[in-house]
Amino acid sequence: xxLYNAPGAPNPRRVTMFMHEKNITGIERVDVDLNAxxxxxxxxxxxxxxxxxPALELDDGRVLTESRAICSYLEGLYPEPNLMGVDFEExxxxxxxxxxxxxxxLLGIANSVRHSHPGLAVLEQPQFxxxxxSQAHKVLEAARWFxxxxxxxxxMAGARFTVADITAFCGxxxxxxxxxxxxxxxxxxxxxxxxxxxERPSAQAR
Numbered sequence: 001x002x003l004y005n006a007p008g009a010p011n012p013r014r015v016t017m018f019m020h021e022k023n024i025t026g027i028e029r030v031d032v033d034l035n036a037x038x039x040x041x042x043x044x045x046x047x048x049x050x051x052x053x054p055a056l057e058l059d060d061g062r063v064l065t066e067s068r069a070i071c072s073y074l075e076g077l078y079p080e081p082n083l084m085g086v087d088f089e090e091x092x093x094x095x096x097x098x099x100x101x102x103x104x105x106l107l108g109i110a111n112s113v114r115h116s117h118p119g120l121a122v123l124e125q126p127q128f129x130x131x132x133x134s135q136a137h138k139v140l141e142a143a144r145w146f147x148x149x150x151x152x153x154x155x156m157a158g159a160r161f162t163v164a165d166i167t168a169f170c171g172x173x174x175x176x177x178x179x180x181x182x183x184x185x186x187x188x189x190x191x192x193x194x195x196x197x198x199e200r201p202s203a204q205a206r
Contacts, residue, residue: 002028003070004047004055007206009034010106010170012054014067015074017166020202022078027056035122068098071163083163097157097164104142106171111135113177120177136178140185147187155193161200169197 003019006012019027032038032053039051047063048055056064056073064070075084085091114124116132146168149156156164172182172194182191197203 001026001059002030002057004032004044004053004057005029006032006034006039006053009053010110010174011052011067013170013173014166015054015056015070016205017170017202018071018074018083018163020205021083021161021166021200022074022081024074024078037122067167068102068163083161083166085162094157094162094164097162098167101146101156101164101168101171105139105146106167106174108135108139108142109171109175109178109180112139113174117177136180139175139178139180143180143182143185143187143190147182147190150189150193161197165193165197166202169194169203 003015005016016029032044034053038044039048039053045051047057048065050065052065054065054067054070056070058064064073072084075082085094112132112135114120114132115127115135116129121127146156153159155161156168172180172190182188182194
């Protein structure tokens with residue numbers, strides 16, 4: 001298999017962190033240069049028609065896109081350590097947590113950065129700075145909600161580390177480009193959670 005990757009981008013990082021947590025090796029990584037617009041090229045679009053990364057090319061030639069779908073496939077191939085739920089009930093609650101993080105936190109961070117950071121202008125044409133600023137306000141609102149959640153439980157989905165923590169961490173790290181730090185806004189539970197995840201080998205791998 002081949003993983004088409006873009007180091008530094010949050011969604012590809014979700015997959016590489018997931019793979020590292022599961023000690024998955026043997027999947028070839030092919031870096032895609034986003035700034036050079038390699039993902040817009042004809043050869044890559046043949047694999048990922050929407051020109052998005054990451055993409056996982058299977059041995060039979062089929063291609064999976066969407067980070068969550070790729071992680072679900074890898075969870076099936078490598079069930080341990082479990083990151084998505086051991087039964088239907090836990091899977092449902094972990095998926096709920098992951099979707100909340102993705103839609104309420106990561107999406108807003110991505111929109112804010114893509115529309116306000118000059119370094120991403122090549123990827124977002126046209127940029128709408130006012131929209132980026134409005135998204136930054138929504139990110140802070142969402143971050144406050146997650147801070148309250150983490151005052152009641154140690155991890156995003158409850159008692160243990162899961163794929164939802166990976167998604168949230170990749171979002172919070174990407175938010176450095178919008179100069180966001182949880183503790184600067186009094187979100188100490190969110191900051192403590194972030195710091196714990198940052199100590200994991202998967203968070204330090206590239």
